[in-house]
Amino acid sequence: MTVTIRDVARLAGVSVATVSRVLNASAPVRDETRTRVLQVAKELRFAPNSAARSLSRQRAGALGVILPDLYGEFFSELLRGIDQEAQRAHHSLLVSSSHHDSRGIGAAVRAMRGRVDGLMVMAPDVSGPSLAEVLPHGVPTVLLNGPEVDADVYEITVDNFGGARDMTRHLIAVGHERIAFIAGAERNHEASERERGYLAALHEAGRGAEPSLNVRGDFTEDGGWRGAIALLALADRPSAIFAANDAMAVGALSALREAGLSVPDDVAVVGFDDIPIARFLNPPLTSVRVGIAALGERAASVLLAALAERSPPGRPPRRAVFPAELVIRDSCGATAGPPRHPARRRARSERALSNPS
Amino acid sequence: MTVTIRDVARLAGVSVATVSRVLNASAPVRDETRTRVLQVAKELRFAPNSAARSLSRQRAGALGVILPDLYGEFFSELLRGIDQEAQRAHHSLLVSSSHHDSRGIGAAVRAMRGRVDGLMVMAPDVSGPSLAEVLPHGVPTVLLNGPEVDADVYEITVDNFGGARDMTRHLIAVGHERIAFIAGAERNHEASERERGYLAALHEAGRGAEPSLNVRGDFTEDGGWRGAIALLALADRPSAIFAANDAMAVGALSALREAGLSVPDDVAVVGFDDIPIARFLNPPLTSVRVGIAALGERAASVLLAALAERSPPGRPPRRAVFPAELVIRDSCGATAGPPRHPARRRARSERALSNPS
DNA sequence: CGCGGTGATGAAAACGTTTTCACGGGGAGA
DNA sequence: TCTCCCCGTGAAAACGTTTTCATCACCGCG
Numbered sequence: 147m148t149v150t151i152r153d154v155a156r157l158a159g160v161s162v163a164t165v166s167r168v169l170n171a172s173a174p175v176r177d178e179t180r181t182r183v184l185q186v187a188k189e190l191r192f193a194p195n196s197a198a199r200s201l202s203r204q205r206a207g208a209l210g211v212i213l214p215d216l217y218g219e220f221f222s223e224l225l226r227g228i229d230q231e232a233q234r235a236h237h238s239l240l241v242s243s244s245h246h247d248s249r250g251i252g253a254a255v256r257a258m259r260g261r262v263d264g265l266m267v268m269a270p271d272v273s274g275p276s277l278a279e280v281l282p283h284g285v286p287t288v289l290l291n292g293p294e295v296d297a298d299v300y301e302i303t304v305d306n307f308g309g310a311r312d313m314t315r316h317l318i319a320v321g322h323e324r325i326a327f328i329a330g331a332e333r334n335h336e337a338s339e340r341e342r343g344y345l346a347a348l349h350e351a352g353r354g355a356e357p358s359l360n361v362r363g364d365f366t367e368d369g370g371w372r373g374a375i376a377l378l379a380l381a382d383r384p385s386a387i388f389a390a391n392d393a394m395a396v397g398a399l400s401a402l403r404e405a406g407l408s409v410p411d412d413v414a415v416v417g418f419d420d421i422p423i424a425r426f427l428n429p430p431l432t433s434v435r436v437g438i439a440a441l442g443e444r445a446a447s448v449l450l451a452a453l454a455e456r457s458p459p460g461r462p463p464r465r466a467v468f469p470a471e472l473v474i475r476d477s478c479g480a481t482a483g484p485p486r487h488p489a490r491r492r493a494r495s496e497r498a499l500s501n502p503s
Numbered sequence: 504m505t506v507t508i509r510d511v512a513r514l515a516g517v518s519v520a521t522v523s524r525v526l527n528a529s530a531p532v533r534d535e536t537r538t539r540v541l542q543v544a545k546e547l548r549f550a551p552n553s554a555a556r557s558l559s560r561q562r563a564g565a566l567g568v569i570l571p572d573l574y575g576e577f578f579s580e581l582l583r584g585i586d587q588e589a590q591r592a593h594h595s596l597l598v599s600s601s602h603h604d605s606r607g608i609g610a611a612v613r614a615m616r617g618r619v620d621g622l623m624v625m626a627p628d629v630s631g632p633s634l635a636e637v638l639p640h641g642v643p644t645v646l647l648n649g650p651e652v653d654a655d656v657y658e659i660t661v662d663n664f665g666g667a668r669d670m671t672r673h674l675i676a677v678g679h680e681r682i683a684f685i686a687g688a689e690r691n692h693e694a695s696e697r698e699r700g701y702l703a704a705l706h707e708a709g710r711g712a713e714p715s716l717n718v719r720g721d722f723t724e725d726g727g728w729r730g731a732i733a734l735l736a737l738a739d740r741p742s743a744i745f746a747a748n749d750a751m752a753v754g755a756l757s758a759l760r761e762a763g764l765s766v767p768d769d770v771a772v773v774g775f776d777d778i779p780i781a782r783f784l785n786p787p788l789t790s791v792r793v794g795i796a797a798l799g800e801r802a803a804s805v806l807l808a809a810l811a812e813r814s815p816p817g818r819p820p821r822r823a824v825f826p827a828e829l830v831i832r833d834s835c836g837a838t839a840g841p842p843r844h845p846a847r848r849r850a851r852s853e854r855a856l857s858n859p860s
Numbered sequence: 861c862g863c864g865g866t867g868a869t870g871a872a873a874a875c876g877t878t879t880t881c882a883c884g885g886g887g888a889g890a
Numbered sequence: 891t892c893t894c895c896c897c898g899t900g901a902a903a904a905c906g907t908t909t910t911c912a913t914c915a916c917c918g919c920g
Contacts, residue, residue, distance in 0.1 A: 148641055150876060161900045166878060173879095176898060191640065195617035197557035198876035201905045206554060208597075208618070216586060218779070222579030229573060229600050238614055240565075241598045243586050257595055260552035260906085261565070261618070283548065284505055367783045400783040422575070426724045426757040428785040507906055518870045523908060530909095533868060555906035558875045617876085 149190045158186040169194065200260065208238040209449060210262035212254050214271055216243040217366070218393050219421040220438060224290075227442025228266065235450050237263075246271045252280030259285075264449040266290060270335040286452040288445045293335045294465070300452065301465040302445050306336050306418075309434035309470030310343025310390075313416055316472055317386045318351050320480045322414060326359040326384035328373035328394050337365070340390045340418060359384055363394045370397025378405055385413060386478070392417035392424050395431055399477070410479030420473050430475035441468055506547045515543040526551065557617065565595040566806060567619035569611050571628055573600040574723070575750050576778040577795060581647075584799025585623065592807050594620075603628045609637030616642075621806040623647060627692040643809040645802045650692045651822070657809065658822040659802050663693050663775075666791040666827030667700025667747075670773055673829055674743045675708050677837045679771060683716040683741035685730035685751050694722070697747045697775060716741055720751045727754025735762055742770060743835070749774035749781050752788055756834070767836030777830050787832035798825055 151169075155162040160179060167173040168183040175183075186192075200206040209232050213221055225241065232239050240262050242254040251269055258265065259282065268290040269277055278297040281287055287299040294301065317325050327344045330337025341360075348355050361376050363369035370389050374397065377384055389395035395417030402409055409415050409429055417424065420435035448466075474480050508526075512519040517536060524530040525540040532540075543549075557563040566589050570578055582598065589596050597619050599611040608626055615622065616639065625647040626634055635654040638644055644656040651658065674682050684701045687694025698717070705712050718733050720726035727746050731754065734741055746752035752774030759766055766772050766786055774781060777792035805823075831837050 151878095152876080162877080163879080163900060163902095164898085167899090170878080173899095174897065179898085193613040193616040193639075195558070195876050196614065197554045197563060197617040198905090199617070199878075200554035201552070201558055201907090202876080202878040204905075207614075216579055216583040218579065219576055222573055222575065222582075225579075225582075225598070226573040226600070229598065233599070233601065238618070239598050241582070241586065241596050242590070243583070244590065256550040257553070259550040260554040260556070261595070282550075367780065371783070396780060396783045399785060400787070403785050423724065423753060423780065426728070426753045428756060428760050430757070508908095509906080519907080520870060520872095520909080521868085524869090527908080530869095531867060536868080552906050555875090556908075558877085559906080559908040561875075 148195075149192050151192070151194065154183065154187050154190060154192050157190070158183045206261055206263050207236065208240055208262045209446065210240045210255075210258040210265045211242070212245055212251060212258075212265065212267045212269070213241070213243040214246055214268060219423060220391070220393070220419055223422065223438035224268075224442040227439035227444075228446045229442075230439070231443040231446035231450070235446075237450070245269070248272050248276040248280050251277070255280060255282050263453050264288070266445050266449060268292065270337070271331065271333060273333075286449055288449050290441070290445055291336050298463055300448050300463050302441065302448065302468065303465065304336075304436050304441065304468045305470040306339035307343040307346070309418060309436075309472075310340040310388075311347045312343075312470075312472055313388060313418070313432075313434050314344045314347030315351075316474070316480070317388065317414065317416065317478065318347065318353075320414075320478060322386040324356075324359060324382065324384040325386045325388060326361070326377045328361055328363040328370055328377075328387060328389045328398065330390040330394075331364045332362065334365075337390055344388060363390060365391050365393060367393050367397035367400070370394025371401045372397075374398035374401035375405075378402075378407075383413070387413060387415050389415065389417045392419045392421045392431060392433055395424075395433070395477075396427065399427065399431075410477055414478045416478050418470075424473075425475060427477070429477045432475045432478035432480070433473050434470045435473045436470055437468065444468070505552075506549050508549070508551065511540065511544050511547060511549050514547070515540045563618055563620050564593065565597055565619045566803065567597045567612075567615040567622045568599070569602055569608060569615075569622065569624045569626070570598070570600040571603055571625060576780060577748070577750070577776055580779065580795035581625075581799040584796035584801075585803045586799075587796070588800040588803035588807070592803075594807070602626070605629050605633040605637050608634070612637060612639050620810050621645070623802050623806060625649065627694070628688065628690060630690075643806060645806050647798070647802055648693050655820055657805050657820050659798065659805065659825065660822065661693075661793050661798065661825045662827040663696035664700040664703070666775060666793075666829075667697040667745075668704045669700075669827075669829055670745060670775070670789075670791050671701045671704030672708075673831070673837070674745065674771065674773065674835065675704065675710075677771075677835060679743040681713075681716060681739065681741040682743045682745060683718070683734045685718055685720040685727055685734075685744065685746045685755065687747040687751075688721045689719065691722075694747055701745060720747060722748050722750060724750050724754035724757070727751025728758045729754075731755035731758035732762075735759075735764075740770070744770060744772045746772065746774050749776045749778045749788060749790055752781075752790070752834075753784065756784065756788075767834055771835045773835050775827075781830075782832060784834070786834045789832045789835035789837070790830050791827045792830045793827055794825065801825070 151162050151165050155165045165183050168175050168180050229239055245251045245254055264286040266288045269292050274293040274295045278295050281297050289299050289301045291303050329341050345355050361373045363373045387398050389398050398415050417431050417433040420433040424431040424433045508519050508522050512522045522540050525532050525537050602608045621643040623645045626649050631650040631652045635652050638654050646656050646658045648660050686698050702712050718730045720730045744755050746755050755772050774788050774790040777790040781788040781790050
């Protein structure tokens, strides 16, 4: 049915070994033989079976990606970065999402056994110990934005704490008195880090954290919308809303608009992540730039590097922290009024403040 | 190094065949033997090598997805739908993106040979014939939103033409005189279908298509932004802008805001795709709902069904067209003014007009 | 009491590659 | 002229599963 290397060998009048050598350029072959083999291979539209190849070399030429979700611009950006780097190194990508608990992650990990050479796991909802339990032995692994884990893995994290703290500092500096926070999902590592940053900035400014201004969200637009509605219902309305990610900021903007409030004049709104769409929102969203695609690229490149050096297994894993820097746009009220000259305005409002942490 | 089925067999004191039978429940095994094997397997954290398994069964348990790009909410939604359906059927997903030409697609297809049982290919930038050339033989394939192709494949398409025509009709019905269009990328099948729909509606209304009102975009926010800027520079400004996808509509909204124009009062803006964020924009974006995730789910389910019936190869492939229906929100000016009661307003403005085509 | 069936198992043959090993045949150097 | 080495090639052994085929014991039935 399907054409194998044997068919090519037979028709070219050589052994399968020779065909393999030609196709992989793994050993010298007489010129005339080579062209004949290539000719036959092309005629037959031969493509080697990757499963067989993976088995024979002990190497799949693919990377696995395990994500908690696939909803929204964040994950597509991340995946885009990963894919870009993987493709550069001629590796395929195995993607599996909607894994929120360690059981699901474990299942995904096991399903990937033998199909991938390395793993990138994003599991902000799972605790360190239970994650360590399901991670594979002997497969190089990069953990993304997760808790610290006691296992032989690489960890790449965004400075969630620092970013959130800087953003809150900025809001304070601009003069906001009542700064509300729409937090992320419960038991989510990123969510709690960002919340911690928010609280730390309030604390260092000598302000108490008012519980009613800290509402729980879930990282979705709808969650942000509901959070904003709840905040607007307060007797003493906040003057600024810090959403723990951009998706929720989008929802909050929408809620404020529906309530007939102006942003930033009545209420300031800021987010976190700086997803690509943030600068195109109305008003353009002040956010914390994460460099999502770059993060993905970096994760893939770390993994590929680990793969290249034939994995000395005892090597101590490294934990890298990606900086998170403020991007000031209009939604926080820190820039000038409505623009006259779009091009210039864009340039000015796009200026990024470097993260002092 | 890694633990194989042999290790399990040895430690459990049985043959590899028995271990396999236990793990796959593929044949009766004495109860005591079974528990012993399972015990050992768990102790050793044994996970079967998928490559070997794929090779032995002639079946990989995975689906391939080939995409032109991974930027923006559209693709993450599509992928989300695909992944959901694939996971339901216990299949993994192999993803490869940034394939705009047939050469790249061909390479991706070949790389997937043996790793996947079926293929989903989205290739709006490639012509039918050159696509047919690189598609694999003997691997069930679903083509997404592409041109009609002369090959043994399934095709699932959105009613790009009908959706764009209906949207244009709607704008005409609402009273817009000068309706501009920001088209998609050149030589892109979806782009040209949507443009065709726009032109058809103008034509049937007895209006000529004014070339200056039809500018080229590229399906990105920036493209939409530039397109809108170009349209605003016209001596006789359009009263409505129809962007060929939502990302460009977002860019257009941003440009209009920067120009100090109000949407929809000064200019109406509408999009296509109804990405999840569309309803949260400011103003909420009137668009053509595509049901992106559902489209992905459907593609995966068609593929899985084809796989299940052991592929009778001569069967005539089917072409299915997904409906595209208008979603009227505020950005086209067809709804009432600023709301007082967010909840009710949301419900009303979300009403979808069913597609009469 | 013999016989067919079935339940539980193991040995071994696939699956399609890559890679090791072996083997000629030539040169080059002694 | 002899030896050594390298080039080009083929046979065969991996790689880790699943699955077929055989074997054996046992049970129920005639």
